[in-house]
Amino acid sequence: MRLLVVSQYFWPENFRINDLVAELVRRGHHVTVLTGIPNYPDGKVFKQFLDDPDLFSIYEGVEVIRVPMTPRGQGGLRLMLNYLTFAISASFVGVWKLRGRHFDAIFTYQVSPVTVGLPAALMHAVKRAPMALWVLDLWPETLQAVGAVRHLTVLKAVGKLVSFIYKRCDLILTQSKSFIPQIQKLAGSSVRVLYFPSWAEKVFQGSEVAPASEIPLMFGSFNVMFAGNIGEAQDFPAILAAAERLKSHTYIRWLIVGDGRTAGWVADEIRRRNLQNCVLMFGRHPLERMPSFFKHANALLVSLKDEPIFSMTIPGKIQSYLAAGIPIIAMLNGEGAEVVKGSKSGLTCAAGDDEGLAAAVLSLAEMTEEERSIMGKNGLDVSAHEFDRSVLMDRLEGWLEQLSVEGLQKAEERESV
Secondary structure (H helix, E strand, O other), rough: OOOEEEOOOOOOOOOOOHHHHHHHHHOEEEEEEEEEEOOOOOOOOOOOHHOOHHHHHOOOOOEEOOOOOOOOOHHHHHHHHHHHHHHHHHHHHHHHHOOOOOOOEEEEEEOOOOOHHHOOOOOHHHHHHOOOEEEEEOOOOOHOOOOOOOHHHHHHHHHEEEHHHHHOOOOEEEOOOOHHHHHHHHHOOOOEEEEOOOOHHHOOOOOHHHHHHHOOOOOOEEEEEOOOOHHHHHOHHHHHHHHHOOOOOOOOEEEEEEOOOOOOHHHHHHOOOOOOOOOOOOOOHHHHHHHHHOOOOOOEEOOOOOHHHHOOOOOOHHHHHHOOOOOOOEEOOOOHHHHHHHHEEEEEOOOOOOOHHHHHHHHHHHHOOOHHHHHHHHHHHHHHHHHHHHHHHHHHHHHHHHHHHHHHHHHHHHHHH
């Protein structure tokens, strides 16, 4: 198949879409990615890209077409400009750069923002190729949950935009089952909506690596590691409050590997609360290096704020954590917490419950190595049975091939009229 993938984020930014398109190429498909200029999460264009953009035009056999856009920068206005300029640029510059190209299907990777669906919908109309949308973030609910938009009129307008995009899809895939009713409500009955969860990237499966040298060794320590985006949704106020509760347990360390829009605030709070000895930040590192950081972890932490939308979400890091075979501590509500609880792969507490989080950490720290090992093995088991990468890729490939056939049939019908 000749596939066009539309994604605002792409390599060298760390997103699961990188792994997905590389796998499609390995399976013999020709994949072109329409994307922007790499600037996530710092908000600045990657220096190595500025030094030599041509080095980033091919990824694992994938052709990468980039369009200009405003980097995220700092502040809400710059973020909105980032979203808007990519949508406009991908719609017009993208269509120009891809003129004369034929595609069998269009696949759209929709984390925030949903506006990535606008250039995809335009490509769908111009190329007359069927369109699939993978929804990993529900808008406008996510905007409201993180406090980005509070005005009801604006939220309603965003809802209409989402409905406009959804109704132009031939297939919508969703990362959690809880998303399906809301998507069906906005998309209408004519659009197929199917469950398609994330998986652990290949790098986490069976990796034999040395522990990351950046993390100082401490004999007898119990290390709780948070890996990933440091943003509003992850509720770091509650995480730091839990760390403060356990401050007297000097063997417990909180290791934060990642970056994001609230990383500066977290660093300031660590100093203000005098947590420098127990909460350590190590910045962002390439995905390929994450298994070496995980080698230091006795537990892996995942958290989301206490908001209705987040109770419907399965954070993508859960699949990576499960595949690492390390016990999980989840400060979550809803579907994500049920994955951990149901698989017995770790301990859970309610979203925003810093007291419950502290108790879960202490409880896990006091368990025997054997008890924690059983939790890790349970995680590996559920990873293999429910989130197996190969099985999910087979499923996606089948759906895209079906879309391609349906698109060809529609084209033949148009020609026969």
